[in-house]
Amino acid sequence: MTTSSPRPINRSAVLGVSLWVGVLVLLSHWMGQQAYHWLPVQASNAAPLVDGLFSFETALGTFVFAAVVSVMLWVMVFNRADKYDDSDAVPIEGNTKLEVIWTAIPFVLVMGIAVYAMRVNHTLGVLGPMEHIHAHNSTEIQGGYPGDRLPAEQVEVIARQWSWEFRYPGRNVSATELHLAVDQPVTFRLTSDDVLHGFYIPAFRLKQDVIPGRAIDFSLTPTREGRYRLRDSQFSGTWFAANQADVLVHSQDDYAAWLKQASGQPLQAGLSLASEEFSQRQQQKNPGWATVPPAPPPQVNVPGSPSLPHDG
Amino acid sequence: MTSAIPTPAPAHGHSEHPKHNLTGFIIFLCSESVIFLAFFSGYAILKTSALNWLPAGVDGLEWRTPLLNTVVLLSSSGAIVVAEHFKAKEKLWLFRGFWLLTMAMGAYFLYGQAVEWSGLKFGFTSGTFGGTFYLLTGFHGLHVATGILLMGIMLIKSFIPGNYDGGEQGVQATSLFWHFVDVIWVVLFLLLYVWQA
Amino acid sequence: MTSATFPADPKPPAGWSRYFGFSTDAKVIGIQYIVLAFFYFLVGGFLAMIIRGELITPASDLVDRTVYNGIYTMHGTIMLFLFIFPVLNGLNNLLIPTMIGAPDMAFPRLNTAAFWLVPVFSLLLVSSFFVPGGPAAAGWWSYPPVSIQNPLGHFINGEFLWILAVALSGISSIMGAVNFVTTILRMRAPGMTLFRMPVFCWTALAAQSLQLIGLPALTGGAIMLLMDLSFGTSFYRAEGGGDPVLYQHFFWFYSHPAVYVIILPVFGIFSEIFPVYSRKPLFGYVYVALASFIIVGLGLVVWVHHMFPSGVSQWMRDLFMGTTMLIAVPTGVKVFAWLGTIWGGKLRLTTPMLFCLGGLFNFVFAGITGIMLATVPVDIHVSNTYFVVGHFHYVIYGAAVMGIFAAIYHWFPKFTGRMPYEGLGKLHCLLTFVGANLNFLPMHPLGLMGMPRRVSSYDPEFTFWNVIASLGAFLLGVSIIPFLLNMLSSWIRGPKAGHNPWNAIGLEWLLPSPPPVENFEDEVPTVISRPYGYGSGEPLVEHQEEIERRLELQEATA
Known part of the structure; x- marks a missing residue:
């Protein structure tokens, strides 16, 4: 999204993506709140901590999942080849900058979750x-x-x-x-x-x-x-x-x-x-296998x- | 990465390419070593967490005879190297002699092991100590026996004319196996006999 | 394109009988593996129907509890050791030699022996249904002390046969792994450097390396279990000073990596198929290839996450939570690479492509629940509940089995010379996708509510989701019908396939369909570029046009 990008920025695309990300964030937040209802009543001091972590993971997971599925659906709808189109697509072999980004972001994300979980762990000290x-x-x-x-x-x-x-x-x-x-x-x-x-x-x-x-x-x-x-x-x-x-x-x-x-x-x-x-x-004649x-x-x-x- | 790194030419036909045999065997040995690793770690875990490690009436293992056994087995690794040396120099009879010597030393090791087993006051159901002792020495002994069997086969095959025309992977693999069995024994000896505290 | 009907193949390999004998031809062995595996898929699936039939009501009322326990144990064991490993070995046999241009596997006779062990140990396992006392009933984990209780006291019992079968399966897999690794390392076509190798071969190499490292640990643990069961030792018996948790370490040291043994080749299948039907190169080929080996390295140091509530100390919980979370990174690299591959492509939604897209959907879902399971506090709540059952069925059925179906539809024309029917294939795909989600999604709320896995009865509050899951399972049972119909009818009288019906790039597509016994024989083409050159216009091998012209000529004149 930097201005130094060689390609001209398509304003409506940026707006659309931002809007959609906003929708997904709201959806994720809502799912995170819903997550509490999937669990039984909280009856111990551990329950709120565990549920909080689970809700956080649900929200984060919802975002990742929804984002991936959005891309898949977009591609399946808009990148379909025509029936008699035998040609190939533009051969893009990769992008090192993207690779670094999508290695680094998950790394930071999972390490963040791990630290959160460890702290819950030690607070629980069961x-x-x-x-x-x-x-x-x-x-x-x-x-x-x-x-x-x-x-x-x-x-x-x-x-x-x-x-x-x-x-x-x-x-x-x-x-x-x-x-x-x-x-x-x-x-x-x-x-x-x-x-x-x-x-x-x-x-x-x-x-x-x-x-x-x-x-x-x-x-x-x-x-x-x-x-x-x-x-x-x-x-x-x-x-x-x-x-x-x-x-x-x-x-x-x-x-x-x-x-x-x-x-x-x-x-x-x-x-x-x-x-x-x-x-x-x-009492039964043929009850089943051995026990x-x-x-x-x-x-x-x-x-x-x-x-x-x-x-x- | 697109520069052409030389790759091995493909084998022709359905015949098993002899060079692959050694590769396959080395891969197998690496895999086989994990089973020993599993037993070693199991032994260490059971030993360190045991409340009573030694069964009643047992004060530990006698280490002098096993040490002699160890020396014999380790020297046999030297004997097999000498045998391979003569093989390389095409002195077949000297090769056979040292090959046989290696087999004899292996057999002596097994005999020593049997003598030790028969004199022990515990069986393999005597707690985890007895279980792991017999499991480790028995499983290793099985490998020694396999090694001797392999050497026997190689010895007989050495009399077949033209046996080495396709390479000598069989001899190399057997020798490799023998060194492997040796290294395993050293670890085993350290674990069972030296680490008795 | 070239799927028009041609009369007969130029070199028809020998008839049907070769599939019933000791063949050393990897392509015959591959099909033997796959067909046998699908036979056991039906057996394991039938057992799953009984399980879901029992669980459609809260009470234990369909079968006796002992029978239920035996059936769920055998369902897991059969699906893993008799279906998924054999079917993947079948694909390895078909694809590895043809993809790297080798005439056969490195050790064809070892290959035959490895395959024929499968019927041997599978009969051993199935025979345990008929021994007094019934089959093993301690779950496919076979945790002691339950697994070594041996209620009848017979020497030959279900658990005894179970251990023997698993050990033999291990030996067969090791034989296979030595073969696959040697073949990939030593028999590649000239010019095919490691970084010109198709990703399926990378993932197969990674997966088979894991087999070589992991399986011996399981075998070692199983030997000790057998000694405890049958010969009175006490490695795992607390009464004799043994430690039942030790077995869990041996078991999971292999059985967690076993999941990667299953899923890595499926990653390979995704990486092969997405480019073909998107008409684009695989995005970030080198990263995707290398990520497989990062998964191998990490996969070997995560096993304790199966044992968080089993009595391991706090530092181990923290350490193994960290390593488990890290696996998300290389896996994420692959998922994003596939998205990058289909992004802006020219998609053809054929049956294999739909299976891959469905499989990717399920896999991402399973990855997210996997992260939840990796975090200790959440895992403590949901471990050993239906949440875990849901998670791994999403991985194994939702992702792996769908990937395997994709592979079967995609390479079916190559190895049978016949085209599968698209309509039936798409129906199969739809039923599988809907059935799997209907079956396995409800397991997550059940687990969160606290329903333990492996139960033969449950409290009434769990009824609703169980009914849905059972209906989904029955739908999955139905989904196999169009598949079998498709396979049988198209193999017998499907339209003849050309050498490259999907217009795909790869050495296997430069062979006739079906390939001759020794593939390229002495005329192995020299590889001159990376795989997946879609849209680049570069040829994969030297003299590619000539090779293709010859193949087309053969097809036209035959």
């Missing part, structure tokens, strides 16, 4: 230490963990084929649904009894694989009261899809009340859809309810 532990020796034998290392509320998460168990050490409470207090930082200690699992609460925007032979510390702060879904996100075998649990975020008072009430309840079999389906499956039998449902104070509506 990942605590990851220690190797002896398998099948996770919490029972070691007897919890040193309280001074983890100032937040502590919850042990034990993943199995196919159930989730949540233990509140020091409170003598265990459950197959996860109860948390709003605005109270919580640190999970993730262990698995058998295979890989994924600890994933979409409303919290957080996910961490649970790895046999390791105890992984993982912190977050819920910020919105409600009932959410925890889903197993790393394929764990036959009843992988059914390996879900509810996450309830209460007010501080309700949470304290729940803990108190739960500790008084007797131990009973927790939720395990897999165990139920497995016993039905055993590992589910682990027996954990004995917990609070099994919870499997079928209440959730917020996200």
